[in-house]
Amino acid sequence: MNTIVQVEGLRKVYGATIAVDEVSFEVKEGEIFGMVGPNGAGKTTTIECLEGLRKPDAGLVRVLGVDPQCESQTLRERTGMQLQQSNLPDRMRVWEALDLYASFYPKAADWKELLSQLGLEEKRNAYFSKLSGGQKQRLFIALALLPDPQLIFLDELTTGLDPQARHAIWDLVRDVRAKGRTVLLTTHFMEEAERLCDRVAILDHGKIVTLDTPANLIRGLEVEEGVIFSLDGGLPPALEKALSMAGRLEIQGEQVTVHGKNGRKVPLVSEVVSLLTGQGIPFRDLRTEQPTLEDVFLSLTGREMRE
Amino acid sequence: MKSLLKMTWVEAKLFLREPVSAFFTLVFPLVMLFIFGFIYGNVPPPPGSDSQSAIDGLIPALTAMVIGMTGLMPITITMATYRENGILRRLRTTPVSPLVVLAAQLIVVFIMTGLGMLLLVVAGKLVFHVRFDGNAFSLLAGFTLGSLSFFGIGFILAGTMPTARTAQIVAMVLLYPMLILSGAAWPRELMPAAVQKISAFLPLTYVVTLLRGLWVGEPWGKHLLDVGVLVGMLILGIIISVKTFRWE
Numbered sequence: 001m002n003t004i005v006q007v008e009g010l011r012k013v014y015g016a017t018i019a020v021d022e023v024s025f026e027v028k029e030g031e032i033f034g035m036v037g038p039n040g041a042g043k044t045t046t047i048e049c050l051e052g053l054r055k056p057d058a059g060l061v062r063v064l065g066v067d068p069q070c071e072s073q074t075l076r077e078r079t080g081m082q083l084q085q086s087n088l089p090d091r092m093r094v095w096e097a098l099d100l101y102a103s104f105y106p107k108a109a110d111w112k113e114l115l116s117q118l119g120l121e122e123k124r125n126a127y128f129s130k131l132s133g134g135q136k137q138r139l140f141i142a143l144a145l146l147p148d149p150q151l152i153f154l155d156e157l158t159t160g161l162d163p164q165a166r167h168a169i170w171d172l173v174r175d176v177r178a179k180g181r182t183v184l185l186t187t188h189f190m191e192e193a194e195r196l197c198d199r200v201a202i203l204d205h206g207k208i209v210t211l212d213t214p215a216n217l218i219r220g221l222e223v224e225e226g227v228i229f230s231l232d233g234g235l236p237p238a239l240e241k242a243l244s245m246a247g248r249l250e251i252q253g254e255q256v257t258v259h260g261k262n263g264r265k266v267p268l269v270s271e272v273v274s275l276l277t278g279q280g281i282p283f284r285d286l287r288t289e290q291p292t293l294e295d296v297f298l299s300l301t302g303r304e305m306r307e
Numbered sequence: 308m309k310s311l312l313k314m315t316w317v318e319a320k321l322f323l324r325e326p327v328s329a330f331f332t333l334v335f336p337l338v339m340l341f342i343f344g345f346i347y348g349n350v351p352p353p354p355g356s357d358s359q360s361a362i363d364g365l366i367p368a369l370t371a372m373v374i375g376m377t378g379l380m381p382i383t384i385t386m387a388t389y390r391e392n393g394i395l396r397r398l399r400t401t402p403v404s405p406l407v408v409l410a411a412q413l414i415v416v417f418i419m420t421g422l423g424m425l426l427l428v429v430a431g432k433l434v435f436h437v438r439f440d441g442n443a444f445s446l447l448a449g450f451t452l453g454s455l456s457f458f459g460i461g462f463i464l465a466g467t468m469p470t471a472r473t474a475q476i477v478a479m480v481l482l483y484p485m486l487i488l489s490g491a492a493w494p495r496e497l498m499p500a501a502v503q504k505i506s507a508f509l510p511l512t513y514v515v516t517l518l519r520g521l522w523v524g525e526p527w528g529k530h531l532l533d534v535g536v537l538v539g540m541l542i543l544g545i546i547i548s549v550k551t552f553r554w555e
Contacts (some may be wrong), residue, residue, distance in 0.1 A: 076402040086397035091324040096317050103313040104401040
């Protein structure tokens with residue numbers, strides 16, 4: 001697979017603050033690559049160095065094989081960018097924005113098709129200022145898709161959106177990738193990174209703390225998983241004893257939780273279920289609680305508040 | 308080229324959708340014309356007479372007023388707001404050249420200023436039967452010089468002021484004394500000598516004198532000072548506005 005983005009030893013300093021410190025990674029063709037991290041971790045600075053909007057102080061950056069500083073024009077024609085902070089004039093209509101931006105690219109995609117793909121057809125004649133947050137964000141994604149880009153940058157694309165809009169936008173991003181495009185995104189929603197990204201880099205204090213697939217990151221984490229179920233009537237003492245051999249028990253009324261280390265040979269859930277069925281005890285509402293990327297994130301970046 | 312046309316067209320629509328700028332460029336000068344027209348009376352000078360009725364001098368003066376307003380207000384506010392709100396930032400991620408962005412603004416504001424003048428001339432002709440003794444091309448040339456040199460001020464303010472709000476306030480602070488003292492709203496001859504001295508420092512004064520002169524058919528040679536000042540402003544405007552242009 002081709003390398004679409006190559007970053008080696010990227011460094012960017014603002015005064016006394018080191019925003020990005022020796023960051024290196026590669027993005028392969030056709031993947032959704034995510035950068036997550038607390039506020040001020042250096043995600044946006046990194047992405048803006050790749051977009052050619054900021055000049056790195058040191059390090060090598062190649063996007064689609066070119067240096068963003070030297071060949072910004074080539075890059076702007078072949079990549080789509082959605083910025084964390086940007087706007088359109090309040091009284092510009094949706095179709096006017098698409099029509100105008102389409103005229104900037106030598107081989108622009110059909111904006112009318114994008115309009116319906118992104119569910120903005122009804123808003124075709126609406127003023128930009130009258131759009132909801134989710135609609136604005138979809139319009140910005142449409143603008144980013146106009147150049148028919150090989151690579152699309154999405155910086156904090158679902159911040160401030162409600163769950164419906166967020167899920168709709170995740171589907172859109174998956175569609176983009178299904179068409180063979182490469183996506184590089186930043187987010188501070190761990191759920192978003194976990195569900196959407198093929199690989200995730202966790203940044204903190206300007207450095208990459210870890211980089212892997214979400215599943216590998218979670219597997220590598222020494223945290224507990226839980227099996228939760230409810231019983232009518234109390235827990236028989238024999239079962240309680242057997243269960244506490246499997247893991248730490250927590251009993252709240254009818255609800256029983258068994259905590260155990262994840263990544264064991266026999267999964268905790270099958271151990272618990274076989275104990276319950278073996279003793280013929282009826283149970284209901286059984287579910288498991290798996291560690292998420294958020295647990296990985298918190299264990300790597302700590303729990304103290306930033307900023 | 309295609310993007311310049313599209314951007315000019317969209318910016319023209321945005322200009323007209325902004326009630327304040329459209330009102331001050333197109334409607335307000337007409338209102339002034341009618342107020343002064345009815346004060347001075349619309350008695351046409353007797354046929355064959357050389358006398359200029361006051362209303363005749365009003366059209367070029369009010370045209371200068373339109374130039375002052377469009378140069379300082381819409382350009383300054385639009386460009387400064389575009390930068391502050393990240394509209395320019397979004398444009399910067401596309402292959403479009405900053406020159407296209409500047410040129411589209413310039414063309415739109417120039418056309419709107421011209422439209423403002425056209426409305427004044429048509430209303431003046433139809434309602435007040437104003438006399439025009441100059442050469443239309445000369446007048447158009449003077450109008451173009453005056454407009455472009457004033458638009459430079461707007462671009463400079465937009466480029467140098469830290470926020471859209473300050474840019475707007477500075478533009479207003481510059482604009483109002485100019486409107487009152489330059490002879491755009493009422494003739495300089497009616498002002499005390501001391502005020503006339505002050506008005507010599509206001510750029511709009513030179514637009515007013517040039518346009519009034521060309522309106523009555525005076526030769527360019529009589530207005531070398533006006534032309535010199537305006538050409539100087541134009542050159543400075545181009546240099547400084549290109550140098551101070553910032554995407555964000």
